[in-house]
């Protein structure tokens with residue numbers, strides 16, 4: 292084989308490899324997200340006057356314009372390839388919950404399955420979402436240092452003392468369904484976001500359904516220690 296043929300062969304291999312890899316990636320992740328995600332998720336902060344109760348009730352999915360202040364990047368990339376439910380009752384649980392004589396039942400079928408991305412798409416889209424740093428003024432970088440807590444005390448605190456379990460699950464089938472599950476929260480969320488959200492839910496979202504419990508930093512860190520403990524066990 293002369294040199295020219297060898298070069299042509301190399302070129303063909305490179306093209307093949309390129310064709311094999313590129314369908315997994317996205318040329319313009321922002322545009323892709325606007326076309327494929329924005330129908331349900333807010334990628335830009337709504338104007339103040341648009342943040343009404345009607346908007347909250349009609350909201351299809353959690354906002355993503357502060358994704359970069361909220362998620363752990365590696366979790367986000369993995370979840371988009373293998374999405375599983377985080378809000379046991381949907382993002383506005385009233386729409387998916389059927390009230391019966393035996394208590395509330397979640398209408399699983401009404402919740403539907405989430406879009407699944409390929410590995411390349413998930414890498415590109417999550418890379419883009421992590422650049423959306425809305426509400427970053429609420430984040431106190433490095434404020435939380437993990438400390439040990441006993442599971443028993445942590446659970447008691449989460450349930451009986453602070454009342455979080457009324458709305459959140461700290462085990463797969465144990466706890467309220469109106470809030471997102473929290474037994475994987477420590478893997479999913481940046482600890483500084485968890486702290487900032489508990490500190491003042493309404494500053495993240497004027498219509499947040501979570502009450503402000505007026506907890507001090509020490510109480511907040513104790514709750515995060517518990518989320519850390521149960522999150523590590525998953």
Ligand code: HEC
Nearest residue numbers: 324327328330331351352353375376377378405406416471
């Ligand atoms: C048809 C509506 C719809 C579309 C389109 C959609 N999502 Fe979602 N998404 C949802 C719903 C509903 C949830 C809440 C699911 C749950 O928690 O059980 C969700 C959850 C999420 C979450 C986790 C939110 C949390 O609780 O923190 C992320 C991240 C996410 N979607 C990203 C995306 C991305 C990226 C796209 C586009 C590639 C997308 N979604 C397209 C409806 C949608």
Ligand code: HEC
Nearest residue numbers: 453454455457458469470471485488499500501502504514
């Ligand atoms: C009355 C119900 C309720 C109680 C009580 C409650 N939460 Fe929430 N919480 C929610 C809801 C609902 C959300 C999601 C925001 C929304 O949908 O408006 C949320 C969001 C959160 C988030 C952010 C999670 C995410 O995926 O963005 C954290 C962290 C959290 N709650 C922790 C706690 C802790 C810790 C307690 C106890 C001190 C607590 N919550 C008490 C309802 C509640």
